Amino acid sequence: MNLSALLTSAGINIGLCTLYLSLYSILRKQPSFLYVYFGRQLTQRNNNYLDAFNLERFVPSPSWIMKAWGLTEEEILSVGGLDAVVFLRIFVFSLRIFSIAAFVCVFGVLPINYFGQEMQHTRISAESLEVFTIANVKEGSRWLWVHCAALYVITCSACSLLYFEYKSISKMKLDYIIGSPPKPSHFTVLVRGIPKSIGEPLGDTIRNFFLHYHGSSYLGHQIICRRGKLQNFFSNVKMVYKKIFCFEVTALDNTCRSGLCRCGLCGGVSNSFRFYPDNFYERRTDLHCIDISSHQKECSSAFVFFKTRYAAIVASKVLQTSNPMLWVTDLAPEPNDVYWRNLWIPYRQLWVRRIATLLASIVFMFLFLIPVTFVQGLTQLEQMRHMLSFLKGIPNKAFVIQFVSGYLPSVILQLFLYTVPPTMMLFSTLEGPVSRSVRKKSALCKVLYFTIWNIFFVNVLSGSLITQLSLITRPKDIPAHLAKDVPRQATFFMTYVLALGWTSLSSEVLQSYSLLYHLTRKYIFRCKDDPSLVPSFPYHTEVPKVLLFGLLGFTCSILAPLILPFLLVYFFLGYLVYRNQILNVYSTSYDSGGRMWPIVHNTTVFSLVLTQIIALGVFGIKASQMASAFTIPLLIITLLFSEYCKKHFYPIFRDLSAQDFIDMDRDDEQCGRMPKIHEQLFTAYAWLAPPPPPPITGALELCYVDGEPDSPVQVTI
Numbered sequence: 015m016n017l018s019a020l021l022t023s024a025g026i027n028i029g030l031c032t033l034y035l036s037l038y039s040i041l042r043k044q045p046s047f048l049y050v051y052f053g054r055q056l057t058q059r060n061n062n063y064l065d066a067f068n069l070e071r072f073v074p075s076p077s078w079i080m081k082a083w084g085l086t087e088e089e090i091l092s093v094g095g096l097d098a099v100v101f102l103r104i105f106v107f108s109l110r111i112f113s114i115a116a117f118v119c120v121f122g123v124l125p126i127n128y129f130g131q132e133m134q135h136t137r138i139s140a141e142s143l144e145v146f147t148i149a150n151v152k153e154g155s156r157w158l159w160v161h162c163a164a165l166y167v168i169t170c171s172a173c174s175l176l177y178f179e180y181k182s183i184s185k186m187k188l189d190y191i192i193g194s195p196p197k198p199s200h201f202t203v204l205v206r207g208i209p210k211s212i213g214e215p216l217g218d219t220i221r222n223f224f225l226h227y228h229g230s231s232y233l234g235h236q237i238i239c240r241r242g243k244l245q246n247f248f249s250n251v252k253m254v255y256k257k258i259f260c261f262e263v264t265a266l267d268n269t270c271r272s273g274l275c276r277c278g279l280c281g282g283v284s285n286s287f288r289f290y291p292d293n294f295y296e297r298r299t300d301l302h303c304i305d306i307s308s309h310q311k312e313c314s315s316a317f318v319f320f321k322t323r324y325a326a327i328v329a330s331k332v333l334q335t336s337n338p339m340l341w342v343t344d345l346a347p348e349p350n351d352v353y354w355r356n357l358w359i360p361y362r363q364l365w366v367r368r369i370a371t372l373l374a375s376i377v378f379m380f381l382f383l384i385p386v387t388f389v390q391g392l393t394q395l396e397q398m399r400h401m402l403s404f405l406k407g408i409p410n411k412a413f414v415i416q417f418v419s420g421y422l423p424s425v426i427l428q429l430f431l432y433t434v435p436p437t438m439m440l441f442s443t444l445e446g447p448v449s450r451s452v453r454k455k456s457a458l459c460k461v462l463y464f465t466i467w468n469i470f471f472v473n474v475l476s477g478s479l480i481t482q483l484s485l486i487t488r489p490k491d492i493p494a495h496l497a498k499d500v501p502r503q504a505t506f507f508m509t510y511v512l513a514l515g516w517t518s519l520s521s522e523v524l525q526s527y528s529l530l531y532h533l534t535r536k537y538i539f540r541c542k543d544d545p546s547l548v549p550s551f552p553y554h555t556e557v558p559k560v561l562l563f564g565l566l567g568f569t570c571s572i573l574a575p576l577i578l579p580f581l582l583v584y585f586f587l588g589y590l591v592y593r594n595q596i597l598n599v600y601s602t603s604y605d606s607g608g609r610m611w612p613i614v615h616n617t618t619v620f621s622l623v624l625t626q627i628i629a630l631g632v633f634g635i636k637a638s639q640m641a642s643a644f645t646i647p648l649l650i651i652t653l654l655f656s657e658y659c660k661k662h663f664y665p666i667f668r669d670l671s672a673q674d675f676i677d678m679d680r681d682d683e684q685c686g687r688m689p690k691i692h693e694q695l696f697t698a699y700a701w702l703a704p705p706p707p708p709p710i711t712g713a714l715e716l717c718y719v720d721g722e723p724d725s726p727v728q729v730t731i
Contacts, residue, residue, distance in 0.1 A: 017143060020508055024580075027512040031587075034520035036074040041529070043071040050525050050532050053548035054093075054601045082594040094551070094596040095605035096190050100183055101553065102596075104560050104614055105589040107179050112567050112581055114171045118164045119575035123148075126157045127575070143508075147501040147574040154637045161572045162641040165629055168571055169622055169648055173655045176618060180663045183611050187666055190607050192674055196682065196691050198698035200323040200675070201233075202346035203330045204448060207361040208314040209340055220316050223341070227334070231325030233692060236699055238315040240358040313358045317346055319695045321688075323675035345670075347449035349698050351604035359446045371441040378437060379464055385430045386472045427469075428514050435461055435555040451606035454554050459613065462558040469562060470569075473506060474499045496624075497631030504574030507566050511577060515563060515584035523591045525599065551600040557610055560588065561617045568621040569628055612667050619656040623649065 042051040049056060091099050130151030144150060148161065211219050217237055224232040320326040327345065334341035342361050346352075359367075435457065442456035474496060528549070535541045563581055570577045626649045633641040682688045 020143060020505065023509045023512050027516045030517050031520040034517075034524045034526075038520075038524045039074040039076065039078065040072055041524070042078065046536070047529070047532065049543045049547070050528050050599075052598050055598055057548050057601060078594055079590055082590050082597065085593055085597060090593070090596060093602070094600070095602050096186060096608040097553065097605055097610065098551065098596045098602070099186065100608040100611050100614075101551075101557065102589065102592060103179060103183065103611075104557070104564075105585050105592070107175055107618075108560070108564055108567070108585045109582065109589065110175055111168070111172050112571075112578055112585065115164075115168050115567065115571045116575070116578040116582055118167050119571050119578060122160055123164050123572050124575045126160055127151060130155060130157070143505040143574075143576070144502065146576045147504055148572065148632055148636075149501040151636060153635075158633060158636055158638040158641045161629070162633070162638075162644050164572050165626065165645065166648060168568070169626070169652060172568075172618065172622055173652065176615060177655075177659065180611070180615055180659055183608055184663045184666045187608050188671075188674070191670070192678065196678075196687070197348060198695055199346050199348045199351075200670075200678075201320055201326050201691065201695055202699070203318045203320065203326050203343050204315065204346040205235075205318050205341060205343050206315045207340045207342045208316060210314065216314075216316075220318065224318060228320070228325070228329060231320045231322060231329075233319040233321050234696060235319065236317040236696070238313045238317065238357045240313055314360065315357055317699050318343075319692075321692065322679040324672060324679055327670055327672065327675055346699075347451065348604055351449045351451050351606075352699070353443075353448055353450050353453055356443070356446045356448050364446045367444055367446050371445050375438070375441055375460055375464070379467060382430070382434075382464070382468050383472060386427065386468050425513055427510070428518070431465075431514075434464055435552070438464065439554060449604075451604055451609065455606065455609060455613075457554040458557055458610065461554055462561060462613070462617065465558045465562050466565060469510070470565060474503050496628045497635050500569060500628055501573045501632075504570045504577060507570060508574075508577050508580060511563060511566065511580045511584060514559070515580070516587065518559075519584070519587050519591050523594060548601045549599070550603060551596065553610060556592070557614070560585075561614065561621075564618060565621040565624070568618075568625045571625070572629060573632065607667075609667060612664055615659060616656070619652065622652050626652065 038051075041047050087099060090102065124146060127146055127148055127150050130148075131145075151158065205220070208216065208220060210216060217235070220235045220237070224235070318329075320329060330343045330345045332343075334343055339362060438460040439453070439457045441460060442453050445453075445456060447453040447456060536543070563584060567578060567581045626645055630642055630645045630649070633645060679688075682691060
């Protein structure tokens with residue numbers, strides 16, 4: 015690929031970015047799209063907006079950029095929680111380190127790469143991109159020490175910035191725990207693997223066990239039951255309450271539709287609700303008189319409440335019995351973070367589920383080699399034409415070849431990648447996590463491993479499946495292959511940053527899929543705006559994407575410095591876009607307390623180590639013994655730095671401090687807050703009980719949505 019093909023890809027993506035950002039600045043002003051672009055704010059303010067005509071609404075403006083830029087870290091913390099702050103810190107760190115790398119490599123390394131061979135250069139636009147990489151430097155060149163020095167500058171700067179970021183985020187993590195109001199999860203332990211006694215109720219078994227072994231600190235318990243059909247109905251009452259009473263913008267029609275959604279051409283309306291007059295109360299059914307105990311199935315799990323935080327954390331960490339499969343204890347997640355569907359899974363099944371999902375993830379990863387290999391082949395169009403006859407019909411015009419080899423591969427790969435996050439989220443759900451944050455963290459790790467393997471290693475090794483498997487069996491040959499292939503594939507990574515980076519960010523701020531779904535739902539199916547459809551932030555898709563670009567930046571910094579300016583544009587644009595999305599679009603129902611940062615730190619260290627291994631192989635190929643000798647100590651220093659951070663900061667994210675919990679317990683006891691906290695514990699995890707709604711003059715009929723409606727259940731609101 016030559017520079018003109020790269021510029022063609024850049025021009026297409028710049029045009030798409032400009033179009034998307036202009037459309038966003040117009041559509042965000044339209045009242046009919048408020049739930050797409052201001053969903054989080056509408057769910058909190060409950061405002062009605064008038065559709066008043068104003069010419070300014072149809073003129074693009076950059077006002078959203080200034081609002082996003084002006085947000086302080088305290089405002090982001092109050093809006094999106096510590097997870098949002100940590101996510102944005104990834105962009106801040108990336109901007110700092112790659113600004114240093116761009117300055118050093120573009121002005122120091124790039125000229126040496128370009129003039130590395132004694133050759134007659136043509137005009138810049140016709141130059142092959144390989145002349146800008148380290149592959150153009152001749153063997154035994156005395157200028158390779160510049161690459162080694164640049165590698166030292168980048169590694170030392172990255173480690174220093176990582177240390178200060180880890181230290182700062184660790185302090186925020188401690189402040190998050192200490193400064194937050196009393197959390198039910200700090201007093202609650204989730205117990206699984208409870209043995210069932212013949213002739214003794216499960217509740218008595220739990221009570222007798224904890225009174226015998228934790229009598230001074232045991233407060234009470236709540237048995238976890240698997241839901242029946244009637245429980246499913248009760249669990250929807252809270253959602254109905256939220257839609258009816260908390261959001262004035264959700265209108266209720268005076269007629270009740272049938273179960274199937276109708277399009278606007280068939281008549282019919284979208285709401286499943288109908289108000290009845292006051293005299294309808296005489297015909298209603300009192301659901302509180304129904305015995306729901308016969309509709310539930312007790313699981314071998316329970317929430318156990320303790321009188322103090324310290325007692326709960328001690329009970330969650332110690333082994334309760336000599337049999338590690340019985341009375342298994344962990345700190346309970348927050349009530350909003352509980353993933354109720356997985357609480358019924360027997361504890362003995364979890365290891366089987368984890369092994370099965372691991373094998374399924376590996377199989378899916380290798381099946382994905384087929385589209386990746388084809389996409390990589392498009393960058394070498396002439397070779398692919400000899401192998402695949404249908405590619406011979408592509409015209410030999412310069413623009414067509416530049417489009418097919420420069421822009422099309424990244425687009426095709428991105429389309430295939432859209433299937434990865436939902437698949438990994440499904441695998442993470444089947445593993446059996448009991449909290450939504452753990453499920454999303456598991457999906458994040460799976461997507462990250464998948465992305466690094468299929469986007470980086472498979473494209474770099476760029477051979478058949480047999481060749482890639484042979485490299486796995488001969489790991490000592492991997493550095494040499496990486497040293498040869500990374501500079502060659504750097505051109506593909508540049509176009510990948512343009513297509514997946516720039517364009518995907520502009521598509522993110524435009525909310526293309528949410529916009530299409532909103533238009534279809536509102537104008538085809540005639541449904542009203544639903545405040546409950548506000549999405550949560552997709553950390554499991556966005557964090558791996560950002561970390562992958564960081565990996566590409568580190569590995570290509572001294573090998574192909576031309577990628578660094580494109581990465582800087584991506585990180586700066588992403589910093590603005592995601593600040594805007596956190597403020598306006600995504601809701602925050604739970605907060606893991608920045609649990610993703612150790613993953614970010616470890617991935618960055620992995621990127622640095624991989625960069626040094628590749629550089630070591632390149633210096634060996636280029637016959638520069640001095641550069642190779644100086645790279646080995648740098649590799650050891652990086653590993654020692656990683657171990658130092660793991661010992662000093664990682665325990666803060668993994669464990670809770672007894673000292674802090676004891677101080678918090680004493681403070682609550684001295685201030686007299688502890689009895690109120692104990693009272694709230696017994697209702698915190700009572701997910702079947704909806705909040706008491708305000709009285710209205712009417713009854714609400716819930717119409718069934720599948721099949722012919724039976725006698726509808728009447729609920730007095």
